[in-house]
Amino acid sequence: MMSWLPENVSTYGGDIDSIIRLIYYITSAWFFLTLGVFLLFLILYRRREGRRATYIRGDRLAEAAWILIPALIVLVLDLWIDFRGADAWAKVKGRVPPGDLRVQVTAKQFNWEILYPGPDGKFGTADDLQLENEMHVPVNKVVRVTLKSKDVIHSFFLPNLRLKQDAVPGREIEGWFQATKPGRYEMPCAELCGFGHSGMNGWLHVHPADEYQKWVKEHWPTS
Amino acid sequence: MSDPVAVLAIPEASLHHEELGFWRTYLFSTEHKTIGKQYLSLGLFMTIVGGFLAYVMRWQLAYPDTEVPGWGFVGPEFYNVLVTMHGTIMVFFVAMPILLGAFGNFLIPLMIGARDMAFPRLNMLSFWTLFVGTLVLLASFFVPGGAASAGWTGYPPLSAKAIYTGVNWGLNLWILAHAIEFASFLMGGVNFLTTAITMRAPGMTFFRLPLVVWQLLTAATLFLLSVGPLIAGAVMLLMDRIAGTSFFLPEGGGEPLLWQHLFWFFGHPEVYVILLPAVGFVCEVLPVFCRKPLFGYRWIIYSTITAGILSFVVWAHHMFLSGMDPRLAMPFSITTILISVPFAILVFAMIATLWGGSIRFTTPMLFALGFVSMFIVGGLTGIFNGSAPADIYITDTYFVVGHFHYTLFSAVVFGGFAGIYFWFPKMFGRMMNETLGKVHFWLTLIFFNATFFPMHILGLGGMMRRIANPMQYQFLQPLQPINVFITFSAILLLVAQIPFAVNFVWGLVAGTPAERNPWEANTLEWAAPSPPPHLNWGEAIPTVHRGPYEYSSPEGPEDWLPQDRLVVARSS
Numbered sequence: 001m002m003s004w005l006p007e008n009v010s011t012y013g014g015d016i017d018s019i020i021r022l023i024y025y026i027t028s029a030w031f032f033l034t035l036g037v038f039l040l041f042l043i044l045y046r047r048r049e050g051r052r053a054t055y056i057r058g059d060r061l062a063e064a065a066w067i068l069i070p071a072l073i074v075l076v077l078d079l080w081i082d083f084r085g086a087d088a089w090a091k092v093k094g095r096v097p098p099g100d101l102r103v104q105v106t107a108k109q110f111n112w113e114i115l116y117p118g119p120d121g122k123f124g125t126a127d128d129l130q131l132e133n134e135m136h137v138p139v140n141k142v143v144r145v146t147l148k149s150k151d152v153i154h155s156f157f158l159p160n161l162r163l164k165q166d167a168v169p170g171r172e173i174e175g176w177f178q179a180t181k182p183g184r185y186e187m188p189c190a191e192l193c194g195f196g197h198s199g200m201n202g203w204l205h206v207h208p209a210d211e212y213q214k215w216v217k218e219h220w221p222t223s
Numbered sequence: 224m225s226d227p228v229a230v231l232a233i234p235e236a237s238l239h240h241e242e243l244g245f246w247r248t249y250l251f252s253t254e255h256k257t258i259g260k261q262y263l264s265l266g267l268f269m270t271i272v273g274g275f276l277a278y279v280m281r282w283q284l285a286y287p288d289t290e291v292p293g294w295g296f297v298g299p300e301f302y303n304v305l306v307t308m309h310g311t312i313m314v315f316f317v318a319m320p321i322l323l324g325a326f327g328n329f330l331i332p333l334m335i336g337a338r339d340m341a342f343p344r345l346n347m348l349s350f351w352t353l354f355v356g357t358l359v360l361l362a363s364f365f366v367p368g369g370a371a372s373a374g375w376t377g378y379p380p381l382s383a384k385a386i387y388t389g390v391n392w393g394l395n396l397w398i399l400a401h402a403i404e405f406a407s408f409l410m411g412g413v414n415f416l417t418t419a420i421t422m423r424a425p426g427m428t429f430f431r432l433p434l435v436v437w438q439l440l441t442a443a444t445l446f447l448l449s450v451g452p453l454i455a456g457a458v459m460l461l462m463d464r465i466a467g468t469s470f471f472l473p474e475g476g477g478e479p480l481l482w483q484h485l486f487w488f489f490g491h492p493e494v495y496v497i498l499l500p501a502v503g504f505v506c507e508v509l510p511v512f513c514r515k516p517l518f519g520y521r522w523i524i525y526s527t528i529t530a531g532i533l534s535f536v537v538w539a540h541h542m543f544l545s546g547m548d549p550r551l552a553m554p555f556s557i558t559t560i561l562i563s564v565p566f567a568i569l570v571f572a573m574i575a576t577l578w579g580g581s582i583r584f585t586t587p588m589l590f591a592l593g594f595v596s597m598f599i600v601g602g603l604t605g606i607f608n609g610s611a612p613a614d615i616y617i618t619d620t621y622f623v624v625g626h627f628h629y630t631l632f633s634a635v636v637f638g639g640f641a642g643i644y645f646w647f648p649k650m651f652g653r654m655m656n657e658t659l660g661k662v663h664f665w666l667t668l669i670f671f672n673a674t675f676f677p678m679h680i681l682g683l684g685g686m687m688r689r690i691a692n693p694m695q696y697q698f699l700q701p702l703q704p705i706n707v708f709i710t711f712s713a714i715l716l717l718v719a720q721i722p723f724a725v726n727f728v729w730g731l732v733a734g735t736p737a738e739r740n741p742w743e744a745n746t747l748e749w750a751a752p753s754p755p756p757h758l759n760w761g762e763a764i765p766t767v768h769r770g771p772y773e774y775s776s777p778e779g780p781e782d783w784l785p786q787d788r789l790v791v792a793r794s795s
Binding site for chain 2: 001002004005006015016019020023024026027030031034035037038041042045046047048051052053054055056057058059063064066067068070071072074075078079081082085086088089092093094109151152153155157159160162163164165166167168169170171173186188189190191192193194195196197198199201
């Protein structure tokens with residue numbers, strides 16, 4: 001099952017994948033255990049002539065322990081999953097690191113507008129550069145993304161980087177990622193946003209350091 | 224010990240049977256059993272509509288932008304309509320009418336030993352209100368601009384302004400249909416609660432109530448408590464659309480996330496409004512065909528109530544990535560995980576019931592067992608969604624679609640069919656065919672899994688929900704054969720319902736006449752004739768002497784002991 005996950009190319013993707021994998025192993029074990037017991041009981045206690053069912057009400061605590069103790073184990077495993085996951089969540093969504101590069105992503109029906117601050121590092125100045133549906137970032141650098149929306153709710157999804165975040169009009173939501181492998185990765189919208197939702201897509205280009213410098217030179221020749 | 228309220232609630236005069244005309248008997252009836260059947264018919268009809276939408280949707284996903292056989296070209300605008308209306312219809316106009324409306328009305332008075340609901344006229348009004356709501360919803364397909372297309376969750380701003388979807392009246396009518404539907408179920412819920420609390424037969428204490436009554440009451444209570452905020456939200460959304468307010472529009476100072484909080488504050492309890500009645504049917508069917516008391520009767524009641532209470536504090540797990548403060552994720556993740564405990568107890572109690580039983584694999588039992596096994600899968604896949612970090616990747620993908628079909632669709636299909644096959648003899652006085660029923664079960668089980676299990680794989684592969692054409696994305700193209708597979712499984716799942724339709728109609732007109740108690744069950748409804756007459760019980764209301772699940776009790780020679788049977792102490 002886990003092999004269906006797309007290739008992970010972000011620093012925190014591995015943390016998310018390992019949580020998914022942990023849950024997968026735990027739930028698979030429970031699935032086979034409970035379904036096994038279930039099927040075993042169905043076979044063992046099928047109707048047979050002359051055999052009367054056992055009269056057990058299961059109300060007394062001593063009897064109910066048979067269901068309460070497994071439920072307690074479920075709780076312990078659940079809490080384990082939760083606390084194991086807390087770190088991964090804090091890493092991705094908690095405190096956003098300062099970032100080597102800042103990009104503003106504005107969602108609108110049905111495009112991603114990618115805004116670069118330019119050499120001065122400030123948005124809203126003359127050297128800003130706006131691209132449609134394509135983002136260029138250097139590999140192994142922390143990219144800080146400010147997510148906005150012009151109209152409806154969209155969701156910024158980078159499957160290969162295990163990043164997803166809703167873009168909500170009226171809010172600026174901070175996010176970040178650090179890509180670990182150069183390449184082209186798809187950047188679809190994951191929240192129903194109107195008739196063009198299907199096909200709202202962009203590309204993230206992760207460049208090796210030198211190639212990224214070349215791209216910067218092409219767009220800001222004076223810097 | 225007789226309950227004075229129960230005695231007072233039955234006017235003597237009503238016992239004299241008066242002949243009512245056709246209209247009052249079949250259409251504008253105040254009779255709880257007739258109203259139950261009306262809910263059932265409406266729900267089954269809407270299943271056909273919702274199922275057809277699912278078929279068109281699946282075809283579009285397998286063969287994007289081709290002519291759908293039996294429909295025609297779909298395109299992205301209409302695809303969004305399909306997504307929206309399929310969800311809305313299945314949740315509000317199929318699951319609730321069948322599980323809550325039909326069975327709540329039919330079962331509660333019969334199981335507690337009452338002659339009818341507490342407010343029969345209100346009961347009639349609640350059904351016909353729902354009928355109007357259904358007409359409004361169906362009418363929305365035919366207005367200019369077409370039906371609603373903002374998803375069944377209707378997130379604003381997409382749903383708050385006509386320019387965002389191109390749908391104006393369709394979405395207004397969609398909101399209106401919800402409002403009418405909620406009014407209907409509010410009336411129904413009040414009626415359920417009043418009836419079960421005040422009109423129980425002598426001896427029917429709360430801890431002798433069949434569990435399905437407990438589950439229906441919990442469901443009705445959850446609905447009553449949770450729907451208020453959503454009604455307020457719906458009014459605000461309608462005002463945003465037609466009166467120029469901006470409750471949810473940020474450009475006018477509104478807050479889009481407010482809707483999500485209101486919607487899911489209702490939406491999560493709503494899941495249990497659908498699920499609990501189905502759990503209740505299974506709780507009734509299992510002991511009858513295990514010939515054994517249901518394991519841990521009181522624990523199940525406590526678990527049900529606990530799950531109900533917890534369902535009010537988990538709503539934000541639908542919103543981990545909505546832009547709400549990320550620090551809220553962990554508290555909601557923990558409450559979400561806590562709610563798995565009462566449900567684990569329910570499932571373990573069901574499995575423990577099988578232990579030491581004498582299991583008869585009748586059609587209703589097969590569907591009940593199908594529910595248990597599918598609900599285990601649905602519960603386990605829910606843990607992926609409930610974990611906030613895993614949800615970053617999983618949410619808004621087909622994994623979620625797979626998960627909620629394993630829980631909700633299995634509640635409606637396996638729980639609902641268990642109920643229909645089990646109580647059909649009581650409802651209509653005739654038996655359904657067992658062989659056809661078993662064919663129906665096995666085909667449904669196989670194609671249910673073939674349809675919904677691969678959706679988890681699509682989700683892990685990253686396929687987003689609500690996209691009309693997966694081929695527009697390079698990373699999804701290798702997954703397309705799975706989409707084709709799911710589509711054909713879904714079509715076969717729909718075809719697998721034909722044996723049921725045949726069985727149902729055949730059973731109605733030509734089924735073997737049912738005995739009073741064909742399954743040798745204990746609960747009170749089986750003490751009434753099949754079908755029960757007007758006012759259910761002849762001259763005397765049954766008196767209850769014991770709990771509902773005394774099967775194979777050492778008290779008697781038979782392996783069942785009806786709730787109303789008086790056992791005189793035997794002298795040796």
